[in-house]
Amino acid sequence: MWKSLLSAIVVMVAVTLSVELFRSTPSALAQKHNGLPVSSSLVVHAVKAEDGGQLMIMVDPETRVMAVYHVDGNTGKVSLKSVRNLQWDLLIEEFNGGTPSPREIRTLINQS
Numbered sequence: 770m771w772k773s774l775l776s777a778i779v780v781m782v783a784v785t786l787s788v789e790l791f792r793s794t795p796s797a798l799a800q801k802h803n804g805l806p807v808s809s810s811l812v813v814h815a816v817k818a819e820d821g822g823q824l825m826i827m828v829d830p831e832t833r834v835m836a837v838y839h840v841d842g843n844t845g846k847v848s849l850k851s852v853r854n855l856q857w858d859l860l861i862e863e864f865n866g867g868t869p870s871p872r873e874i875r876t877l878i879n880q881s
Contacts, residue, residue, distance in 0.1 A: 818842075824850075833859065 812828040821842035828835045837851040863870050869877070 815840075828855075 810830065812830060814826045816824050816826075818824050818839060823840040823842070825838040825840060825847075826835060827838070833855045835851075835853055835855060836849065839848050839850050840846070841848075863872065
């Protein structure tokens with residue numbers, strides 16, 4: 770129980786710090802960072818990991834970038850696991866879907 774409580778506290782602190790870092794960015798840096806605008810709103814979702822820790826998924830809807838962190842259930846250590854720009858992913862019309870594909874459905878509808 771203490772491990773879960775510690776993990777929850779670590780996640781809350783990490784989220785709060787992340788939001789505050791984005792919110793209190795000096796105006797000179799707030800315009801753009803590495804070509805991307807700095808966001809003040811993040812979407813955060815935490816789920817239990819199989820190893821007893823937690824995964825924290827953070828999405829910046831303005832820059833369309835997501836990051837995944839792992840919070841160790843024993844130590845509370847936070848480690849970055851993945852970062853991905855979703856811009857090009859969101860332009861794919863179909864990927865790893867089933868049959869019928871969106872293209873096949875569109876063809877069927879246009880034939881009617």
